[in-house]
Amino acid sequence: MSSSHRVRVSVDVDGTRYVDDVEPRTLLVHHLRERLGKIGTVVGCDTSNCGSCTVLMGDPDGVQHSVKSCSVLAVQADGAAVTTIEGLAGPGGALHAVQQAFHELHALQCGFCTPGMILSAVDLLRDNPAPTEAEIREGLSGNLCRCTGYQNIIRAVQSAATALQSSTEAVLPSEATV
DSSP, X not given: OOTTOOEEEEEEETTEEEEEEEOTTOBHHHIIIIITOOTTSOOSOSSSSSOTTEXXXXXXXXXXXXXXXXXXXXXXXXXXXXXXXXXXXXXXXXXXXXXXXXXXXXXXXXXSSHHHHHHHHHHHHHHOSSOOHHHHHHHTTTOOOSSSOSHHHHXXXXXXXXXXXXXXXXXXXXXXXX
């Protein structure tokens, strides 16, 4: 296969459909950052160990789950819906409950791991709306933070869980509220 061989992919990213020709070996993280300008999706290690590149991905009409975008090829995302940290905020840029909790409880220092931590936490809270501290630690275990010591991250996820339970806000902005 020559390096000039390209494949057409269609991906819904943060509510916008993008159709692009990509090289088959292009990682989703590089496609998001370099082609679509979604620079909040961070390249941390290129080995899928740190979780900084985490995004939510799933079928357009289905549930999205957290994936490490450095371990997904752009061609594997063809037909999928992807939510990046830039697409998590609600109408008018209102912060998602998890983003708000991370801000209010100082769950970040350098901020490098924050997008991946937040999106992993959103996935966790969708599946488990009232996690214990141990369940939060397990749910975020694929994400590394070298600055915070995790305590404020755990508190932020607990706070977001409480906020989401007491509001009509959907876990994901595109989900219908009851």
